[in-house]
Amino acid sequence: MYTTYKCSPPVTGNTKAVLTLNSFQKGGDGGGPSQCDNQYHSDDTPVVALSTGWYSGxxxxxxxxxxxxxxxxxxxxxxxECDSTMGCDDEHDYQPSCPNNIVDASKAVWKALGIPEGDWGDYEITWSDA
Structure with missing residues (x-):
C-alpha cells in the first residue's frame, strides 16, 4: 500500500515542488509514450510530467x-502525468504512486538548470505556468 493523492498544492507564480528525473525516450524509465501526445521525447528535450493534481486532467x-x-x-x-492516484502495477513499472508535488523532468531540464549530476534525483524547485 502506498499513499495516493487526487490533488496538488495550488499553483501560484512561485509554486514549490520537487524536481525528479525521468526519461521520456522509448525504452526509458518513463514506460510508455507520453499521455499528452502519445509520443516519446528525447532526453535532450526539456519536457516534464506533472503530479496528477497539477496535470489537471x-x-x-x-x-x-x-x-x-x-x-x-x-x-x-x-x-x-506523474500519476499520484495509481501505482505498484505493471503500467507503472511497480513503482509507488507519485507524490502530489512532483515535476518529473528530462535530463535537458536538469542540465539547463545547471544542477550538478551528483545532485540529480530530488531537488527543490519552484515553477509556474509560462
Whole structure:
C-alpha cells in the first residue's frame, strides 16, 4: 500500500515542488509514450510530467511551464502525468504512486538548470505556468 493523492498544492507564480528525473525516450524509465501526445521525447528535450493534481486532467498538456532553481530558469513542455492516484502495477513499472508535488523532468531540464549530476534525483524547485 502506498499513499495516493487526487490533488496538488495550488499553483501560484512561485509554486514549490520537487524536481525528479525521468526519461521520456522509448525504452526509458518513463514506460510508455507520453499521455499528452502519445509520443516519446528525447532526453535532450526539456519536457516534464506533472503530479496528477497539477496535470489537471490534461489541461496543461503541451503547454509550457517555467522551472526555477539554482539561480536559473528553464521553460519545459508538459507531456505527461506523474500519476499520484495509481501505482505498484505493471503500467507503472511497480513503482509507488507519485507524490502530489512532483515535476518529473528530462535530463535537458536538469542540465539547463545547471544542477550538478551528483545532485540529480530530488531537488527543490519552484515553477509556474509560462
Amino acid at each position: 490534461g489541461d496543461r498538456c503541451l503547454n509550457y511551464i517555467t522551472i526555477s532553481a539554482n539561480g536559473r530558469s528553464v521553460k519545459a513542455k508538459v507531456v505527461d
